Amino acid sequence: xxxxxxxxxxxxxxxxxxxxxxxxxxxxxxxxxxxxxxxxxxxxxxxxxxxxxxxxxxxxxxxxxxxxxxxxxxxxxxxxxxxxxxxxxxxxxxxxxxxxxxxxxxxxxxxxxxxxxxxxxxxxxxxxxxxxxxxxxxxxxxxxxxxxxxxxxxxxxxxxxxxxxxxxxxxxxxxxxxxxxxxxxxxxxxxxxxxxxxxxxxxxxxxxxxxxxxxxxxxxxxxxxxxxxxxxxxxxxxxxxxxxxxxxxxxxxxxxxxxxxxxxxxxxxxxxxxxxxxxxxxxxxxxxxxxxxxxxxxxxxxxxxxxxxxxxxxxxxxxx
Numbered sequence: 001x002x003x004x005x006x007x008x009x010x011x012x013x014x015x016x017x018x019x020x021x022x023x024x025x026x027x028x029x030x031x032x033x034x035x036x037x038x039x040x041x042x043x044x045x046x047x048x049x050x051x052x053x054x055x056x057x058x059x060x061x062x063x064x065x066x067x068x069x070x071x072x073x074x075x076x077x078x079x080x081x082x083x084x085x086x087x088x089x090x091x092x093x094x095x096x097x098x099x100x101x102x103x104x105x106x107x108x109x110x111x112x113x114x115x116x117x118x119x120x121x122x123x124x125x126x127x128x129x130x131x132x133x134x135x136x137x138x139x140x141x142x143x144x145x146x147x148x149x150x151x152x153x154x155x156x157x158x159x160x161x162x163x164x165x166x167x168x169x170x171x172x173x174x175x176x177x178x179x180x181x182x183x184x185x186x187x188x189x190x191x192x193x194x195x196x197x198x199x200x201x202x203x204x205x206x207x208x209x210x211x212x213x214x215x216x217x218x219x220x221x222x223x224x225x226x227x228x229x230x231x232x233x234x235x236x237x238x239x240x241x242x243x244x245x246x247x248x249x250x251x252x253x254x255x256x257x258x259x260x261x262x263x264x265x266x267x268x269x270x271x272x273x274x275x276x277x278x279x280x281x282x283x284x285x286x287x288x289x290x291x292x293x294x295x296x297x298x299x300x301x302x303x304x305x306x307x308x309x310x311x312x313x314x315x316x317x318x319x320x
Contacts, residue, residue, distance in 0.1 A: 009115065014217040020221075027222075039285050046206075049131055054202075055290075066255065069134075080097075091142055099279075099297070103279065110274055123273075123274065132180075143286070185298075220281045234293075246278065255275050257271075
C-alpha cells in the first residue's frame with residue numbers, strides 16, 4: 001500500500017500548496033475559478049483525448065467492465081433518487097451530488113493504484129471509460145439543460161416559461177459544444193480507427209493534459225482557503241449520502257456484483273479497489289463551472305480522500 005500512501009501524500013501536498021496560494025491570494029482573488037475553467041475547457045479534454053485514443057475498447061465487453069459499470073450505475077441511481085426524492089433538491093444539485101457519490105479519482109489515485117497494487121494499468125480503464133462515456137455526458141446534459149432554462153440574471157428556475165423546443169435546442173447545442181464531451185468522443189473515435197495515428201500527433205495533447213491533475217488539485221486547495229459565508233457549507237444530509245455511497249456502499253456493491261459474475265480473485269480485487277477510490281477533484285471543477293453544489297463537491301472530495309486509505313487497506317487485506 002506504499003503506492004496508495006505515496007499517491008495520496010503527493011495529492012495532499014499539492015492541495016496544501018493551493019490552499020496557501022488561496023489563503024494569501026498570491027494569484028489574485030479570481031484565480032481558483034480561472035484555474036477551474038482552464039482545467040475544464042483545455043487540460044481535461046486534452047488528457048481525455050490522448051488517454052481514450054489509446055484505450056482498448058474491447059474492455060467494454062468484459063465481465064470486469066460489467067461489474068464496474070453495473071455497480072457504478074447503481075450507486076449513481078441510488079444517489080439521484082435519494083437526493084431528489086428524499087432531500088428534494090433541484091436537478092442541478094442532484095447531478096453534482098450524484099457525481100460526488102459515483103465519480104471517482106481514477107487518474108490521480110486509480111492509475112498508480114492499478115500499477116503498484118494490481119500490477120496492471122489497464123485495470124483502471126473500465127472505470128475511466130464509464131465515467132467519461134456515461135456519467136460525464138449525462139451530468140453535463142442535465143447541467144446544461146438547467147443553465148439553458150435559466151436566463152442570465154434570472155433568479156431561480158424559469159424552465160416553465162421557456163418553450164420546450166427552445167430548451168431542447170439549447171441543451172443539444174451546449175452538450176455538443178462541451179469541451180469534455182468533445183474530447184471524450186474524439187478519443188473514442190480515434191481508438192476505433194483501424195489504423196494508428198503517428199504518436200507525434202498526440203504529444204501536444206499529452207503535454208497540455210498533464211496539467212489537468214495538478215491544476216485541479218491547486219483549484220481544490222484554493223477553494224478550501226475561501227472563507228465560508230454563513231450557510232455556505234454543504235448540506236449535512238447530502239454530504240452523508242455522498243460519503244456513505246462513495247466510501248462504503250460502492251465497494252460493497254462492486255465486490256458483490258463481481259463475485260456474482262464469477263470474477264477471479266485478482267480481477268475482483270481490481271474492481272473493488274477501483275470502487276473504493278475517493279471522489280474526484282474534477283467534480284469540484286464541474287461544480288465551479290456550473291455554479292452548483294460547490295460546497296458539497298469540495299467537502300465530499302476532502303472527506304472521501306481521507307477515508308480512502310483505511311478503506312483500501314481493508315479491501316487489500318481481505319481480497320489480496
